[in-house]
Amino acid sequence: MGEHLPILQVILPLIAxxxxxxxRHAATCWLIATLVSWxxxxxxxxxxxxxxxxxxxxxxxxxxxAPWGIEYVVDRLxxxxxxxxxxxxxxxxxxxxxxxxxxxPERQIGLFYVMYLLCLAGLLxxxxxxxxxxxxVFLEISSLSSYALISMGRHRKALHAAYQYLVxxxxxxxxxxxxxxxxxxxTGTLNMADLxxxxxxxxxxxxxxxxxxxxxxxxGLKLAVFPLHLWLPNAYAHAPSAxxxxxxxxxxxxxxxxxxxxxxxxxxxxxxxxxQPLGPALLVLAVAxxxxxxxxxxxxxxxxxxxxxxxxxxxxxxxxxxxFATTLGLQAGLLHIFNHAIIKAGLFLAMGCxxxxxxxxxxxxxxxxxxxxxxxxxxxxxxxxSLIGVPPTAGFVSKWYLVLxxxxxxxxxxxxxxxxxxxxxxxxxxKVVEAAWFRDPPGTAGxxxxxxxxxxxxxxxxxxxxxxxxxxxxxxxxxxxxxAAALMGAVQ
Amino acid sequence: xxxxxxxxxxxxxxxxxxxLFALYVQFHGDFGPGGGFQAGVIFASAxxxxxxxxxxxxxxxxxxxxxxxxxxxxxxxIYAGTGVASMLLGGKYLDYSLLAHxxxxxxxxxxxxxxxxxxxxxxxxxxxxxxxxAGRRGVLEAREDVATxxxxxxx
Numbered sequence: 001m002g003e004h005l006p007i008l009q010v011i012l013p014l015i016a017x018x019x020x021x022x023x024r025h026a027a028t029c030w031l032i033a034t035l036v037s038w039x040x041x042x043x044x045x046x047x048x049x050x051x052x053x054x055x056x057x058x059x060x061x062x063x064x065x066a067p068w069g070i071e072y073v074v075d076r077l078x079x080x081x082x083x084x085x086x087x088x089x090x091x092x093x094x095x096x097x098x099x100x101x102x103x104x105p106e107r108q109i110g111l112f113y114v115m116y117l118l119c120l121a122g123l124l125x126x127x128x129x130x131x132x133x134x135x136x137v138f139l140e141i142s143s144l145s146s147y148a149l150i151s152m153g154r155h156r157k158a159l160h161a162a163y164q165y166l167v168x169x170x171x172x173x174x175x176x177x178x179x180x181x182x183x184x185x186x187t188g189t190l191n192m193a194d195l196x197x198x199x200x201x202x203x204x205x206x207x208x209x210x211x212x213x214x215x216x217x218x219x220g221l222k223l224a225v226f227p228l229h230l231w232l233p234n235a236y237a238h239a240p241s242a243x244x245x246x247x248x249x250x251x252x253x254x255x256x257x258x259x260x261x262x263x264x265x266x267x268x269x270x271x272x273x274x275x276q277p278l279g280p281a282l283l284v285l286a287v288a289x290x291x292x293x294x295x296x297x298x299x300x301x302x303x304x305x306x307x308x309x310x311x312x313x314x315x316x317x318x319x320x321x322x323x324f325a326t327t328l329g330l331q332a333g334l335l336h337i338f339n340h341a342i343i344k345a346g347l348f349l350a351m352g353c354x355x356x357x358x359x360x361x362x363x364x365x366x367x368x369x370x371x372x373x374x375x376x377x378x379x380x381x382x383x384x385x386s387l388i389g390v391p392p393t394a395g396f397v398s399k400w401y402l403v404l405x406x407x408x409x410x411x412x413x414x415x416x417x418x419x420x421x422x423x424x425x426x427x428x429x430x431k432v433v434e435a436a437w438f439r440d441p442p443g444t445a446g447x448x449x450x451x452x453x454x455x456x457x458x459x460x461x462x463x464x465x466x467x468x469x470x471x472x473x474x475x476x477x478x479x480x481x482x483x484a485a486a487l488m489g490a491v492q
Numbered sequence: 493x494x495x496x497x498x499x500x501x502x503x504x505x506x507x508x509x510x511x512l513f514a515l516y517v518q519f520h521g522d523f524g525p526g527g528g529f530q531a532g533v534i535f536a537s538a539x540x541x542x543x544x545x546x547x548x549x550x551x552x553x554x555x556x557x558x559x560x561x562x563x564x565x566x567x568x569x570i571y572a573g574t575g576v577a578s579m580l581l582g583g584k585y586l587d588y589s590l591l592a593h594x595x596x597x598x599x600x601x602x603x604x605x606x607x608x609x610x611x612x613x614x615x616x617x618x619x620x621x622x623x624x625x626a627g628r629r630g631v632l633e634a635r636e637d638v639a640t641x642x643x644x645x646x647x
Contacts, residue, residue, distance in 0.1 A: 004579060004584075004585065007575075007579075007584075007585040011572060011575065011576070011585065014568075014572060015568075015569065015572045015573075015576070017565075017568075018564070018565030018566070018568040018569050018572075019565070019569070021561065021562075021564060021565035022562055022565045022566070022569075059584070059585075060584055061584065061585055061586055062578075062584060062585070062586035062587050062588065063583060063584045063587040063589065
């Protein structure tokens with residue numbers, strides 16, 4: 001069975017989705033989705049352990065040999081991303097039971113799990129495949145299902161948010177496809193490893209440069225890089241709580257992975273960073289994104305929107321690490337992908353608990369909720385500290401490596417900026433904490449209880465992960481280091 | 493449009509041939525142009541033509557929404573199940589060569605079964621999409637308040 005792990009990673013949720021469609025019974029679908037998510041996590045961890053020991057794992061679909069057939073490739077980089085995606089899925093699935101039950105009409109609940117499983121399959125597929133066109137196929141699977149998931153939000157604005165995301169996401173996917181089409185035109189191959197070989201003598205070609213532009217901008221849209229991020233705040237704010245958690249923890253991370261894969265593996269370091277000014281371009285966008293979106297986050301009065309804007313800012317930190325174009329910078333960026341996934345998942349999990357009890361995430365509605373839901377808001381506070389980057393938390397570790405990477409390059413102002421913008425995070429996290437703990441509840445509010453255990457446990461798993469990876473950093477830092485070294489080593 | 497006798501008769505005459513042509517495109521797809529996607533759309537178009545002339549309600553009785561929705565999932569399962577079958581026979585996922593006594597036949601059967609799955613799903617999706625838009629009383633959403641007036645419009 002071991003040799004089939006790469007394909008099982010994707011087809012398990014892919015097969016479970018139509019099974020759920022046939023079953024349609026809400027509780028059964030939930031059970032299937034939860035078990036499949038846990039199996040996926042187990043597979044992802046097994047795969048990562050396997051690639052850390054040995055080299056990359058390759059799996060030929062239909063036994064067609066690589067450059068012609070589709071092949072799945074797991075190496076240190078995407079093994080790491082697979083674990084992140086699967087872990088978030090494994091935490092969200094049990095949590096969804098009560099959250100979805102309260103936010104969606106009965107007849108949609110079965111379909112919700114169908115869409116969730118398709119989205120999971122799509123995201124895992126994008127990550128694992130070694131074929132450029134296959135990336136697009138899985139990108140569409142995950143995107144279409146996430147549009148549907150977002151539109152299931154309780155408020156009518158969710159439809160508008162989903163539509164906005166659909167338009168922007170489709171433009172992004174189209175750009176990506178045009179890029180892949182141009183590459184295919186120039187090389188006649190779609191296999192990433194083969195593309196990398198064939199593109200080497202074509203570095204001067206204008207068409208290859210155009211393809212590079214299309215792919216980076218297209219994925220930039222899906223990734224919500226600063227000026228292309230407008231779909232994200234609405235989508236995260238109006239989606240059902242469980243969907244916000246899932247997408248915040250996975251979708252943009254996977255898009256960033258695709259960018260990394262194309263920049264480093266397909267086009268190569270020389271082409272991307274030496275041949276054209278990708279580094280400075282990303283640096284400017286990252287810095288602008290961090291500053292502007294952190295400031296916008298401060299002025300939000302809906303906590304989910306606030307967190308969404310903060311997500312755009314945090315994507316800036318990941319890109320900042322990438323823009324240094326050094327192994328240490330890349331390691332910091334990868335580490336922040338991991339850490340931000342658990343931080344933002346934790347924060348959105350807490351907000352889902354609040355939404356279950358209050359039916360709102362507005363700052364004035366959550367006034368005084370800290371006294372009534374102490375465990376939930378304590379979890380929020382700890383994840384919030386991690387978001388700011390306070391020492392014994394995961395967020396501190398990735399900021400620390402970012403600062404180190406900036407200093408290594410001698411970019412003092414950037415290092416200072418990382419510290420200063422963390423203070424902006426203090427402001428917006430404090431706004432929530434102040435409302436929840438120090439304000440009196442609105443007069444109309446009745447007594448509300450703590451969130452149910454089935455939601456608190458996933459939240460505290462995320463909180464625990466934030467503390468664990470803040471103190472015991474050898475695991476994820478080493479994997480990020482190995483992945484960064486592999487990316488840089490593969491091209492230098 | 494049920495009052496137009498020409499449309500009514502022609503639609504009834506054409507429908508079986510459209511379905512037959514869909515099956516031809518479906519099962520000849522491995523030798524000539526065609527395959528599951530095209531066949532599925534042609535197959536669904538027979539139902540859509542029928543619904544246009546005889547009304548959505550009548551068409552719903554031939555292709556009940558619940559059946560159409562189940563077929564969406566079923567087609568995907570046929571496809572994925574073929575892959576799993578070849579895995580259980582000891583090969584890679586979707587390695588059709590193992591499905592029969594020799595590789596050539598295996599590849600032939602494999603692509604036929606997989607394309608059949610595609611055809612089922614595409615036809616079911618087309619029919620469901622059409623019913624959802626045409627009925628407005630969505631298949632997934634039974635809104636009683638608007639149902640009666642829109643049923644009248646259909647006829």
